Amino acid sequence: MLVLAGCGFTTAAVPPPPVSTVVETDEFNETDVMFLQMAVPHHRAGLEIVRLAKDRPVRADVKTLASAIEVTQLSEVDSMTKWLAEWEQPESAGDNPQLHAGHGGDHSTSPEAIAELAATGPGEFEKAFLNLLIAHQHNAVAMAKLEREGGVNPQTKDLAERIFNSRTAQIAQMLGYLD
Numbered sequence: 001m002l003v004l005a006g007c008g009f010t011t012a013a014v015p016p017p018p019v020s021t022v023v024e025t026d027e028f029n030e031t032d033v034m035f036l037q038m039a040v041p042h043h044r045a046g047l048e049i050v051r052l053a054k055d056r057p058v059r060a061d062v063k064t065l066a067s068a069i070e071v072t073q074l075s076e077v078d079s080m081t082k083w084l085a086e087w088e089q090p091e092s093a094g095d096n097p098q099l100h101a102g103h104g105g106d107h108s109t110s111p112e113a114i115a116e117l118a119a120t121g122p123g124e125f126e127k128a129f130l131n132l133l134i135a136h137q138h139n140a141v142a143m144a145k146l147e148r149e150g151g152v153n154p155q156t157k158d159l160a161e162r163i164f165n166s167r168t169a170q171i172a173q174m175l176g177y178l179d
Helices: 002-006 030-051 060-086 097-101 111-118 122-150 154-178
Strands: none
Touching: 030 060, 030 111, 030 122, 030 154, 060 122, 060 154, 111 122, 122 154
């Protein structure tokens, strides 16, 4: 079978892996930088949130979603910090709210909200988890929109597009879990 597969014969129709059409470039603007500087801590907060579901009484589907989000966001953080380093830009713009004012404000989930979720009892955890994560992912969608509209770096704009699409789908999935 493997020999036949190598010759182009297969027993099942398997689509080829997607080919990236993004042209890599070092060109970037303030919007690209601010998007990444806001997204890195946002993703890290998201990682804190989804890791809370590992040892909590939630449905298997919710645990699976949380695990998938963790893997995706770890990979995205790696890419974003790499780009910022290549551009010789800091990972964070700092905590000054004025720095975020031109980009729709601060889209982070507060440490207090995450701590409150962590302290939620077993009977209420899943609902609280889903509600917080829906709000968190909604903020990611808002940040991605800003990058899509004002960024110039193709890699960053592609990431924003993927974030927009995946987080929108995750929100819909989680809203279904709340019904």
